[in-house]
Amino acid sequence: MNQEESLNVSSEKHLLAQELPGPEPRNQVGRRSFLRGLGIVGATLLPASAIMMRSAKAQEKTSGRLTKGDADLLRFAAWAEIVESDLWTQYNELGGATKPNDGAPNVGNPAYILALQNLDGDMPQYISDNTDDELSHAAFLNAYLISKGAEPVNLDRFRNLPGSRATGADPNKVHKRLTNLLRLNVDLSWYTRYRSEDNPDLGAFIKGPFNILNEPGIPLDDMDTPPDMAQPNPPTTRTSRRMQAIANTAGFHFAFIEQGGSSLYPTLALKATSEEVLRILLSIGGVEIDHFSLWHDKAGNAVSGSLARLTDPETGVTFPDLNAVTPAAALELTQTNKIQPEPCDFIRTDLPPCSVIRPTSTHLGGAVATVKSFTDDLLFAGQSNEFFEFAMQLATAADNARRQL
Numbered sequence: 001m002n003q004e005e006s007l008n009v010s011s012e013k014h015l016l017a018q019e020l021p022g023p024e025p026r027n028q029v030g031r032r033s034f035l036r037g038l039g040i041v042g043a044t045l046l047p048a049s050a051i052m053m054r055s056a057k058a059q060e061k062t063s064g065r066l067t068k069g070d071a072d073l074l075r076f077a078a079w080a081e082i083v084e085s086d087l088w089t090q091y092n093e094l095g096g097a098t099k100p101n102d103g104a105p106n107v108g109n110p111a112y113i114l115a116l117q118n119l120d121g122d123m124p125q126y127i128s129d130n131t132d133d134e135l136s137h138a139a140f141l142n143a144y145l146i147s148k149g150a151e152p153v154n155l156d157r158f159r160n161l162p163g164s165r166a167t168g169a170d171p172n173k174v175h176k177r178l179t180n181l182l183r184l185n186v187d188l189s190w191y192t193r194y195r196s197e198d199n200p201d202l203g204a205f206i207k208g209p210f211n212i213l214n215e216p217g218i219p220l221d222d223m224d225t226p227p228d229m230a231q232p233n234p235p236t237t238r239t240s241r242r243m244q245a246i247a248n249t250a251g252f253h254f255a256f257i258e259q260g261g262s263s264l265y266p267t268l269a270l271k272a273t274s275e276e277v278l279r280i281l282l283s284i285g286g287v288e289i290d291h292f293s294l295w296h297d298k299a300g301n302a303v304s305g306s307l308a309r310l311t312d313p314e315t316g317v318t319f320p321d322l323n324a325v326t327p328a329a330a331l332e333l334t335q336t337n338k339i340q341p342e343p344c345d346f347i348r349t350d351l352p353p354c355s356v357i358r359p360t361s362t363h364l365g366g367a368v369a370t371v372k373s374f375t376d377d378l379l380f381a382g383q384s385n386e387f388f389e390f391a392m393q394l395a396t397a398a399d400n401a402r403r404q405l
């Protein structure tokens with residue numbers, strides 16, 4: 001055994017020794033016995049009902065079952081991830097580089113892919129990777145819920161919305177989508193919010209820099225946007241301008257969706273009881289923030305340089321030049337390469353500004369707020385009352401969860 005191997009074996013032994021119960025190291029016995037003693041003394045001072053409640057709670061935690069609150073938090077997270085998976089799968093079929101789970105290359109919609117690549121040459125790969133992440137989040141959360149004897153979330157009965165008929169979209173899913181990307185209202189307040197020193201959690205009202213209303217995020221069909229056309233930057237024909245406006249909308253929509261996840265997960269995490277559930281919420285939430293940061297950068301390329309000032313000939317939506325804003329002081333809230341969060345008010349206005357995710361209040365960033373913002377986005381246009389009732393039921397339960405210590 002060489003020196004490196006012997007080091008590995010000894011560090012493995014060290015890990016095993018930490019995980020397996022055994023005789024306590026001599027220097028810790030005194031302290032632990034002392035704490036145990038305190039526990040007994042403390043317990044004898046409590047009424048019997050309190051002792052029983054305490055031991056029931058301890059059992060709940062150690063037996064591996066989730067508290068109702070933790071299950072509600074994870075169930076809403078699973079709902080959100082299934083929704084994300086559906087919309088990202090649609091984007092991936094048309095604009096991604098690979099099939100989900102890093103499968104064979106995607107044919108996609110060539111003109112849509114070229115329009116997306118006018119924002120960044122790597123867009124197809126980023127779209128595929130984001131899709132994989134969402135599918136993994138949804139599958140993991142449901143599997144974890146099942147492993148804990150809790151009910152998972154299934155939205156298959158709601159997969160009946162129309163999808164794209166354009167080249168690249170799965171022809172078997174024309175009426176089998178859970179989310180609707182054919183006409184979006186994209187809330188752009190996040191763009192200003194992360195450049196502003198104000199925080200909506202402390203009462204600030206923040207508007208986006210322009211409006212994207214009634215604009216598709218994906219090509220609708222091959223008549224509207226021919227799949228094999230050239231897509232120069234800037235686009236020169238009516239149909240290529242239309243396709244570029246659709247790709248630009250996708251770029252902003254990606255960031256809108258992921259900033260929602262960036263706020264949702266810390267909001268949920270604040271209510272978690274089990275350390276493992278907290279770990280899940282923080283770890284998945286971190287990836288949502290990673291996605292948001294990436295898309296924030298790409299969206300800026302639609303409103304700067306040669307692509308800026310494009311108008312969709314069909315809807316009239318215009319993507320302005322956000323680096324050509326006057327007066328100069330106003331540029332602070334629009335400059336396209338300012339993609340990292342500016343410090344803002346946090347907790348209280350008498351404290352110094354702090355660079356943070358915002359909002360993280362239940363009211364603005366929680367589960368019900370997420371359902372509402374996705375609904376305002378028209379992501380669920382055409383869904384049944386049962387869909388909204390089920391979404392609000394899961395969301396209300398998650399928002400009402402409380403940390404139990």
Ligand SMILES: [Fe+2]
Pocket residue numbers: 081084133134137261288
């Ligand atoms: Fe996700």
Ligand SMILES: [Fe+2]
Pocket residue numbers: 084134257258261288291
């Ligand atoms: Fe996400």
